[in-house]
Amino acid sequence: PRIYIGHRPYKAGTGEAKVCTTWYAEWSLDARKHQRSLGTRNKQEAIRKVHQILTQLHDGQMPQKHRKAPLSEVIAAYVESLVDQQRAPKTVTKYRRTLARLLDFAGERHIRFASSFTEKDFWAFQRLLVDDGLAKKTVYTLMVIVKQLYNWATKRRIIRENPIVSASPKKPANTLQPCFTPDQVEMLLRLAPIEDLPAYALMAYAGLRVGEVRDLRWADLLLDQGRHGFIFVQRGGSGDTTKSGRTRKIPINSKLREILDELPRRADRVIVYGREATPLIERKLLMALKALCRKCGFPEPEQYKLHTFRHAFASMCACNYVSYKYALTWMGHKSSDVLDMYYTMYDNIAAEAIETIDYVSKGPASAA
Numbered sequence: 001p002r003i004y005i006g007h008r009p010y011k012a013g014t015g016e017a018k019v020c021t022t023w024y025a026e027w028s029l030d031a032r033k034h035q036r037s038l039g040t041r042n043k044q045e046a047i048r049k050v051h052q053i054l055t056q057l058h059d060g061q062m063p064q065k066h067r068k069a070p071l072s073e074v075i076a077a078y079v080e081s082l083v084d085q086q087r088a089p090k091t092v093t094k095y096r097r098t099l100a101r102l103l104d105f106a107g108e109r110h111i112r113f114a115s116s117f118t119e120k121d122f123w124a125f126q127r128l129l130v131d132d133g134l135a136k137k138t139v140y141t142l143m144v145i146v147k148q149l150y151n152w153a154t155k156r157r158i159i160r161e162n163p164i165v166s167a168s169p170k171k172p173a174n175t176l177q178p179c180f181t182p183d184q185v186e187m188l189l190r191l192a193p194i195e196d197l198p199a200y201a202l203m204a205y206a207g208l209r210v211g212e213v214r215d216l217r218w219a220d221l222l223l224d225q226g227r228h229g230f231i232f233v234q235r236g237g238s239g240d241t242t243k244s245g246r247t248r249k250i251p252i253n254s255k256l257r258e259i260l261d262e263l264p265r266r267a268d269r270v271i272v273y274g275r276e277a278t279p280l281i282e283r284k285l286l287m288a289l290k291a292l293c294r295k296c297g298f299p300e301p302e303q304y305k306l307h308t309f310r311h312a313f314a315s316m317c318a319c320n321y322v323s324y325k326y327a328l329t330w331m332g333h334k335s336s337d338v339l340d341m342y343y344t345m346y347d348n349i350a351a352e353a354i355e356t357i358d359y360v361s362k363g364p365a366s367a368a
Helices: 043-058 071-084 089-108 119-131 136-155 182-191 197-206 210-214 254-261 282-295 308-319 324-331 336-342 347-354
Strands: 004-011 017-029 032-037 230-233 248-251
Touching (some): 004 043, 089 136, 182 282, 182 308, 197 308, 210 282
Antiparallel strands (some): 004 017, 230 248
């Protein structure tokens, strides 16, 4: 049949006559009139799709109408796929909350179908998050989740085309994070309560995450290998593995070995508390660290976190010329960009380093 393309007229809710910007195809076959949305505003793309329809009709196939998928169904299917992929429970929860917020926003704008969500709506949702007082990095992360939802739905042909494919949120610069100086680390370990000292030392001398400290077993300490032994990190994230899913070995510092040798073995876990050998509770240890920072007289003691030890470890690796390869391996990262984010330049060490530069030329003396 001969197929015509054009823009379909319709009446808006106000009764005003309007014309769709999307191209439509129309043809007659077997004394019946057929009409299909081509799902695009680009004329060349519309013509290409019409040729596909013609091919199907010549092969005796009737092009099927593409069912519009409600946004609620798309979100539910996407979250279910994250669960099937065994993504971390915290990750699934974050995605579910973000997309629930997106669904509420869409409902307020009377957007029912996933394909009806436009780039204009995308930026309006971002403005809503900003107006709610969320940090720039948080807003960026949530907008990336929305992009991932639509990329997933498009690849699985749940929606015909990605309406926000060209929307690209700008990644904000990394915010400056607090970092303990070497003197501060020494003071913290010297004044720390005896029950908290091993946990702090594992983070300060090995760069472990607090979850990795919590889940460290005595069997993970390879004390008969190397000079002072190794820590085999294989837990601490979700699903009984590390955050990255990869294991790693970290050589034990001599000072850390002395602390570990003094620890009694009261349970499978290295770090336990009280007579009941209770595992480390992150919230309690964080409160204890903030109290210790106040005791030490650190400026703005509330700014420090347990993760600050990890920042200090990365900075000390850089200041002591540890190779990127070693530092990345010990910290469990693939990209040096992450290591750069952790690195903090200590002013006194930088001042000493710049004094080592010899500005006197050592080239051959000029002829007299």
